[in-house]
Structures are given as C-alpha cells and as structure tokens.
Amino acid sequence: MDRKLLLIILDGVPWRNWRRLFGNLEGWVDSGEAQRWKMRAVLPSTSASCYASIHTGVTPQEHGCTGNGNVFRLSHPDIFSEVRKAGGVTGAVTHSFWSEFFNRHPFDYVRDIEYDEPESMTINHGRFHSMTGYGHANQMTPSDVDLYATLTSLCQRHGLDYGILHTCTLDSMGHRFHHDCPEMDHACFVADEMLAPFIRKWREAGYEVIVTADHGQDERGHHGGHSELQQDFALYYFGEAEGPDYDERLDQLQLAPTILKRLGVPIPETMKAKPFL
Numbered sequence: 001m002d003r004k005l006l007l008i009i010l011d012g013v014p015w016r017n018w019r020r021l022f023g024n025l026e027g028w029v030d031s032g033e034a035q036r037w038k039m040r041a042v043l044p045s046t047s048a049s050c051y052a053s054i055h056t057g058v059t060p061q062e063h064g065c066t067g068n069g070n071v072f073r074l075s076h077p078d079i080f081s082e083v084r085k086a087g088g089v090t091g092a093v094t095h096s097f098w099s100e101f102f103n104r105h106p107f108d109y110v111r112d113i114e115y116d117e118p119e120s121m122t123i124n125h126g127r128f129h130s131m132t133g134y135g136h137a138n139q140m141t142p143s144d145v146d147l148y149a150t151l152t153s154l155c156q157r158h159g160l161d162y163g164i165l166h167t168c169t170l171d172s173m174g175h176r177f178h179h180d181c182p183e184m185d186h187a188c189f190v191a192d193e194m195l196a197p198f199i200r201k202w203r204e205a206g207y208e209v210i211v212t213a214d215h216g217q218d219e220r221g222h223h224g225g226h227s228e229l230q231q232d233f234a235l236y237y238f239g240e241a242e243g244p245d246y247d248e249r250l251d252q253l254q255l256a257p258t259i260l261k262r263l264g265v266p267i268p269e270t271m272k273a274k275p276f277l
Contacts, residue, residue, distance in 0.1 A: 002264030012171025014216030057256035057271035208239035
C-alpha cells in the first residue's frame, strides 16, 4: 500500500450548501490545504444506488441497485475487495446498507452491528447503524461526532489503510426542513464544525482525506431524479496529489478508481472511469 486514505460521505448535501455553509472546508481551500471540485451523482440519485456506485465504480444500471428498497450483496469488485487483495486493512463506520452491499446480506442486528474480522476479504472492522424507524418526525441518526470518533478509534486500534465514514444527518434534515431555511443553515454549520478537528487528526496520522456527498437535494428536499440540485455536490481532497481545474465537473464513477490509484492498488477492469487525481 502506497498511502492511507479516508473517505467521508455527508449524505444529501447539494452543491450550493457546501460553498455557502462549510466555512472550515472552504477555509482550507482558500489556504491551499484542500482542493475542491463539483461532482455529479449517478442516476437514480437515490442513496443506496449512489452508495453502490461510489464503491464499485459502475452505474446502477450495471450493478442493479435501483433504490433503497433493493439492497443486496453486490457482485462487482469494489474498493474494499481490491484493498484487501493488496493486503490492506479496511474499516467502515456507516449506514448498514454498506455492510449488506459489501459484506453480508441480510443485515443481522446482533451479528453485524459491530464486527472485527481480520481475515475478511471485504470489510475488516465494521461499525454500523441501521436508522430503523426513520421517518419525517424521528430521524434516528447518531451524532456525527460519535461517528468521527469511532472511525478515529478504528484507525488507531487497527491501523486502517482505507476507511469510510457515512452519516445521514444532513440528508435527514433536508428531507424534513428542505434546504433554504435557518434549520439547514445551522445543521450544515454544525456539521462543518464537528468535522474540522477530526480532519486535522486524520491528516496528522498520515491519511489523505476526501470529504464529499452521495447526492444533492432540491428545494423540496427531494433527490433520486435528474437535476443539478439533486445530483451535484462538492468533493474536497486533502492530500499531495494534483487534480483537474476547479471548473471541471467530476463523475461519481471516477471516485472508486481514484481512491484505488491513490492507495497504489490495481484498478479492476470493471472500473472504466478515469481517475481524477
């Protein structure tokens, strides 16, 4: 493994909210410590479909996940499987869909909520939340700072080469309040404030860090379809590599091969999009 990398996914944040409300991330862009681009999600721009594409580098039309009601163990090579083939250690602090896609399906609350499986050829160290009972009036999301602390603990205890963190807080807030309101302004501000100290910790521990979303949300708090608000979001990269011009829009399918390239891991033939770093 050439390097170590962490992928941080803040679910459901449209492009217009990143630059306007994430002052710490934008401050690092201004200081030259981070680079930022616009990225476009696959279609459908539904959470589960995007999760699957983020890690396999193929479209929903190829991997087969057509939405949140169609979650199963995927068959395509993915970031976890390729890092493990190269001898790396993987970890995930995410929604349970990620465990079902890349480790075991169906999700078992007792067996799969937390596991350490050094011999697994996918996720070695998993900490998952299911959001069971989620709805408009009850978000059922854990605190982001707890998730960041959990990922940091896995890095320190198990020496992760690649780790992913995924939080649904802002997606859930967006569905409830929509995005042009004081509640979302505050939620994005708090998310940025919680994340910032951990980025510093991860960088000091030798990790490259990517912060991004899975999709955006429109003015009615919706996503899944084909519009700039639903599909476009920001990607921030903390590391030494050079990327394209800031005005170039990236494709979500480029994320998986880019991560593998940064880690020094061979890119499988199924990942046809061009790495952007």
